[in-house]
Amino acid sequence: MTIFATVTAITIRALVGRRRTLLMLLLAGMPVLLGLIIRVNEDNLGLRILGQTIDGIVIRTVLPLIALVFGTAALGSELEDGTGVHLLTKPINRSVIVVSKALVAGTLTAVLVVPSTVLGGFLMGGLGGDAIGVTFAFALASLIGSFLYAAIFLVLSSITTRGLIIGLAYAIIWEGLVAGLLPGSQVFSVREYLTGIVQTLTPEAVGESLVGTGGFLYAAVAFVLALAIGSVRLARYEVRGAE
Amino acid sequence: MTVPTFAPLPSADAPAGAPTAPIVLERVSRWYGPVVAVNDITFALGPGITGLLGPNGAGKTTILHMLSGLLRPSSGRVLIGGETAWRNPSIYRGMGLVPEREAVYPFLTGREFVEMAAQLQRLPDPKAAADVAIKTVDLEAAANRAVGGYSKGMRQRVKIAAALVHDPPILLLDEPFNGMDPRQRIHMMDLLRSMAAAGRTILFSSHILEEVERIADGVLVIVAGRLAAAGDFREIRRLMTDRPHTFVVRSSDDRRLAAAFMAEPAVFGTELRDSVLTVRVAEFGGFTRTVARVARDADVTLFEVAPTDDSLESVFAYLVSRR
Numbered sequence: 001m002t003i004f005a006t007v008t009a010i011t012i013r014a015l016v017g018r019r020r021t022l023l024m025l026l027l028a029g030m031p032v033l034l035g036l037i038i039r040v041n042e043d044n045l046g047l048r049i050l051g052q053t054i055d056g057i058v059i060r061t062v063l064p065l066i067a068l069v070f071g072t073a074a075l076g077s078e079l080e081d082g083t084g085v086h087l088l089t090k091p092i093n094r095s096v097i098v099v100s101k102a103l104v105a106g107t108l109t110a111v112l113v114v115p116s117t118v119l120g121g122f123l124m125g126g127l128g129g130d131a132i133g134v135t136f137a138f139a140l141a142s143l144i145g146s147f148l149y150a151a152i153f154l155v156l157s158s159i160t161t162r163g164l165i166i167g168l169a170y171a172i173i174w175e176g177l178v179a180g181l182l183p184g185s186q187v188f189s190v191r192e193y194l195t196g197i198v199q200t201l202t203p204e205a206v207g208e209s210l211v212g213t214g215g216f217l218y219a220a221v222a223f224v225l226a227l228a229i230g231s232v233r234l235a236r237y238e239v240r241g242a243e
Numbered sequence: 244m245t246v247p248t249f250a251p252l253p254s255a256d257a258p259a260g261a262p263t264a265p266i267v268l269e270r271v272s273r274w275y276g277p278v279v280a281v282n283d284i285t286f287a288l289g290p291g292i293t294g295l296l297g298p299n300g301a302g303k304t305t306i307l308h309m310l311s312g313l314l315r316p317s318s319g320r321v322l323i324g325g326e327t328a329w330r331n332p333s334i335y336r337g338m339g340l341v342p343e344r345e346a347v348y349p350f351l352t353g354r355e356f357v358e359m360a361a362q363l364q365r366l367p368d369p370k371a372a373a374d375v376a377i378k379t380v381d382l383e384a385a386a387n388r389a390v391g392g393y394s395k396g397m398r399q400r401v402k403i404a405a406a407l408v409h410d411p412p413i414l415l416l417d418e419p420f421n422g423m424d425p426r427q428r429i430h431m432m433d434l435l436r437s438m439a440a441a442g443r444t445i446l447f448s449s450h451i452l453e454e455v456e457r458i459a460d461g462v463l464v465i466v467a468g469r470l471a472a473a474g475d476f477r478e479i480r481r482l483m484t485d486r487p488h489t490f491v492v493r494s495s496d497d498r499r500l501a502a503a504f505m506a507e508p509a510v511f512g513t514e515l516r517d518s519v520l521t522v523r524v525a526e527f528g529g530f531t532r533t534v535a536r537v538a539r540d541a542d543v544t545l546f547e548v549a550p551t552d553d554s555l556e557s558v559f560a561y562l563v564s565r566r
Contacts, residue, residue: 006362007363010359013348014348014350082342082345082346083346085340086405089335089340090335090363091332091333091365092332235330238308238315
């Protein structure tokens, strides 16, 4: 078993706890539940309304919350409770720890969010050609967003013990409020990158986005940057709670 | 038993690659804001068992964290096997750490935990190495149970197995005997002795004098972040014992006994207040050897003779005051 596989296996087992998984499953079920409600009460949603609905429930709510839980738990919780010392005192490059944990947190987020997005999109918009296009555009955006959000929140949890709260503040205050009031700040908003990606694929589904087609590039740069910062941070990590 | 070597410090002008002691701290300090946790400590350790002794909060864990590369020294240098400990994961190939905190992945079995350590050390046969380490700490019966259900002593042993799995020449243990029952403690002490006899360098922290006395010949006494004493345990023990003491004495006639004590050269002060006789003596051993004779000669019956300042803290305070 390689070092990468060992760290990955431990992280998966640490994250897939019964209570946490159940809560995340319930959260991931929200787009499907909303789709069912819409399906029972109305006909298929129009493309713009469909886009706004998926954007609101998946991109703005379910995705960042699930990524926040998995991202901060993957590394921050281990550093906090002391189990992380067993990884840090082994002859392995700290970037291997960061990358493997970020990929696990991102994959677990994607496993819950992407199918939920697809199923919810089908229920809300039906199986018409354009609606399927919108649904898959959001599915791709949520897949990319899963890894990007998870990586950012993981790095955050290695910097501060309040990663969960600061991550929540980022998603609600920065992305929800500041990015709306100050358009220039959208270049530091994961949500805007994802909106840009959807806009590139299906322009009719979402409104204007400052980053536009650059969403893919911004997301890629932010992901690499997050992993690099996390690796440097973990290489310089000092244990807390010494005498 | 192997006598630990208090090895010489590496010379600043030593050629590159010159052999150095396995563990070296050179003028190391560590502070947290205005708080100085470790203050200008220097020592070098060779093979053998050395006890890092000191009261809680003295700085023992900070020293072990700096030695294990988990904490950056604010000044000075920390070397493990001749290499800088800070930001150098390669030191862990030759070092095992048993941290004080109990935290172990609760969902893993003991065997999986030790095997994980073997895999992360890139051992050619992690399973076989884990089996040997588990047998070494006498944990075979519980090896297939989840660590979450382990007792404190069992967790301690599984951490030691994980630290030993790659057979490191340097072993650092932070309060390793915490939570162990007497049988496990004796077994672990025997194990550490045999590892030291095989040439390993072992440093363990403890705030219990008797633990250090039973296992270590060399001792580093840390008080308030400073190295209060270092060297052979018996010498330190003698310093700890033969120091000024204060005794409280109860007898059938405290006043007459106080007068008799004042004629003794080992006694330099007595005080009778609120029917309590306090005797200040120059050294512990001399007084305890003469107290019965003095009472008999004065025709006084002794009810109680008790040292008032025999706590470890007072011993440490005395050692600090000597420096």
